[in-house]
Amino acid sequence: DVKVTQSSRYLVKRTGEKVFLECVQDMDHENMFWYRQDPGLGLRLIYFSYDVKMKEKGDIPEGYSVSREKKERFSLILESASTNQTSMYLCASSLGTDSNQPQHFGDGTRLSIL
Amino acid sequence: GQNIDQPTEMTATEGAIVQINCTYQTSGFNGLFWYQQHAGEAPTFLSYNVLDGLEEKGRFSSFLSRSKGYSYLLLKELQMKDSASYLCAVRDANNAGNMLTFGGGTRLMVKP
Numbered sequence: 001d002v003k004v005t006q007s008s009r010y011l012v013k014r015t016g017e018k019v020f021l022e023c024v025q026d027m028d029h030e031n032m033f034w035y036r037q038d039p040g041l042g043l044r045l046i047y048f049s050y051d052v053k054m055k056e057k058g059d060i061p062e063g064y065s066v067s068r069e070k071k072e073r074f075s076l077i078l079e080s081a082s083t084n085q086t087s088m089y090l091c092a093s094s095l096g097t098d099s100n101q102p103q104h105f106g107d108g109t110r111l112s113i114l
Numbered sequence: 115g116q117n118i119d120q121p122t123e124m125t126a127t128e129g130a131i132v133q134i135n136c137t138y139q140t141s142g143f144n145g146l147f148w149y150q151q152h153a154g155e156a157p158t159f160l161s162y163n164v165l166d167g168l169e170e171k172g173r174f175s176s177f178l179s180r181s182k183g184y185s186y187l188l189l190k191e192l193q194m195k196d197s198a199s200y201l202c203a204v205r206d207a208n209n210a211g212n213m214l215t216f217g218g219g220t221r222l223m224v225k226p
Binding site: 004033035040041042043044045048056058059090100102103104105106107108 | 122145147154155156157158159162164201203213214215216217218219
């Protein structure tokens with residue numbers, strides 16, 4: 001089974017802090033994704049990566065950056081956290097570029113910015 | 115861009131059948147996925163459709179009509195554990211990688 005692991009289930013940070021959310025997958029997947037999930041808005045893509053050191057902006061990249069130094073790890077960075085970044089953050093990975101390959105999700109990190 | 119619509123909430127009775135609809139608009143359709151998400155948990159993959167027709171997997175089936183931009187997820191013999199959110203997601207061939215756009219999800223409540 002694919003395992004996508006996010007470093008924290010719950011995280012509380014203060015406004016202005018730099019926040020790191022870590023995600024690791026163990027199935028040698030090329031693609032990795034970061035989403036945020038908010039009530040009424042569904043899953044929205046922040047950034048994704050289709051290879052090491054490669055990154056692409058999703059629908060809502062403002063206020064975020066990412067890092068993919070190794071194939072198995074994809075980090076989401078909030079450069080200066082703000083209260084509107086309080087949300088559930090979900091990491092996902094998928095194999096290659098075949099369209100029939102599903103994305104596999106981690107359990108999520110519920111981030112609160114005070 | 116893409117626009118994906120699904121009902122916000124549905125209620126059904128244990129043992130019954132329920133159909134969750136999803137409509138989409140996309141310039142380069144290249145597959146539709148259904149996911150199940152229990153409260154506080156990760157979404158899990160249920161089904162994939164890229165050609166018109168019905169795909170059956172046990173109690174769950176998914177249907178696609180590309181000409182109508184329409185899909186549905188059919189759940190038979192409902193069980194209490196089927197209470198969850200169901201997410202419709204579309205892949206656009208114009209997007210890089212394996213990028214998906216998700217609908218807002220349909221929260222299904224199964225009652226005894």
